[in-house]
Amino acid sequence: MSTLVADTVSKRFGGVTALSNVSLELREGEIHGLIGPNGSGKTTLLNLLTGYYQVDEGDIRLDGESLARSPVQQRPRVGVARTFQKPRLLGSLSVLDNAMLGGWCETRAGFLETALALPRARREERALRDRAEELLHGVGLGYAIHRRASLLDHAEQRFLEIARGLVMRARFILLDEPAGGLTEGEIEHLASIVTALRDAGIGVLLVEHHTDFVFSVCDRVTTLNLGRMIKHATPAEVRSDPEVIRVYLGA
Ligand SMILES: Nc1ncnc2c1ncn2[C@@H]1O[C@H](COP(=O)(O)OP(=O)(O)OP(=O)(O)O)[C@@H](O)[C@H]1O
Numbered sequence: 001m002s003t004l005v006a007d008t009v010s011k012r013f014g015g016v017t018a019l020s021n022v023s024l025e026l027r028e029g030e031i032h033g034l035i036g037p038n039g040s041g042k043t044t045l046l047n048l049l050t051g052y053y054q055v056d057e058g059d060i061r062l063d064g065e066s067l068a069r070s071p072v073q074q075r076p077r078v079g080v081a082r083t084f085q086k087p088r089l090l091g092s093l094s095v096l097d098n099a100m101l102g103g104w105c106e107t108r109a110g111f112l113e114t115a116l117a118l119p120r121a122r123r124e125e126r127a128l129r130d131r132a133e134e135l136l137h138g139v140g141l142g143y144a145i146h147r148r149a150s151l152l153d154h155a156e157q158r159f160l161e162i163a164r165g166l167v168m169r170a171r172f173i174l175l176d177e178p179a180g181g182l183t184e185g186e187i188e189h190l191a192s193i194v195t196a197l198r199d200a201g202i203g204v205l206l207v208e209h210h211t212d213f214v215f216s217v218c219d220r221v222t223t224l225n226l227g228r229m230i231k232h233a234t235p236a237e238v239r240s241d242p243e244v245i246r247v248y249l250g251a
Pocket of ligand 1: 038
């Protein structure tokens with residue numbers, strides 16, 4: 001089974017210990033929730049798993065192989081994608097072009113071939129375009145393919161970021177607060193997308209404060225508090241754990 005693993009990782013920022021000896025195993029074909037109070041280290045862990053930060057201690061492994069020292073630019077090539085708390089899109093480009101940006105890392109034509117529109121470059125671009133269009137339809141943005149990305153509403157931007165990650169053939173996709181700012185109806189749509197990803201064998205990490213959403217779609221949930229892992233279990237077990245209730249969920 002394919003796995004993306006954080007193995008006893010620690011991360012400090014100056015005097016702040018953001019994470020201390022935290023482990024998490026994301027498996028292919030599962031939705032894994034990561035919850036905890038503000039500042040508990042969730043985004044830091046996502047940034048370590050995706051190579052945006054380097055670990056101070058511990059290791060990040062993909063299928064047993066260490067990624068801890070490989071640069072962030074390598075992550076798309078190995079099939080690890082992410083989205084951001086605030087969607088990062090190129091607003092002046094079309095929705096389709098933004099989605100296609102996820103796929104350039106796998107094209108083989110060089111700069112000159114592309115610039116001269118030589119046959120291989122044209123073939124690759126067509127394939128990438130087809131794939132991006134298909135995935136945009138898949139996340140429900142088929143109607144907006146030629147719209148400027150800056151004209152999308154917040155939920156549409158989130159779905160576009162997911163499509164962009166999928167265009168790069170992600171095996172793992174890590175979503176940073178994807179339900180933030182979404183309506184109940186949009187969250188239902190998001191749930192149908194992440195469930196479809198799981199069914200397609202992709203491992204999904206959900207960093208999320210919307211706990212009803214997390215508990216309804218996740219297979220397993222990890223809870224952090226003050227940079228430490230306090231509970232890792234099924235949604236039902238996490239939801240009823242006294243420590244998780246005390247530090248996060250409330251009575
Ligand atoms: N780049 C950084 N520089 C300095 N401190 C940071 C940095 N990133 C995170 N921290 C600190 O690390 C701790 C964990 O932050 P992190 O953003 O990972 O928490 P979080 O659980 O994702 O919070 P939230 O739910 O509010 O997004 C916090 O104390 C935060 O201030």
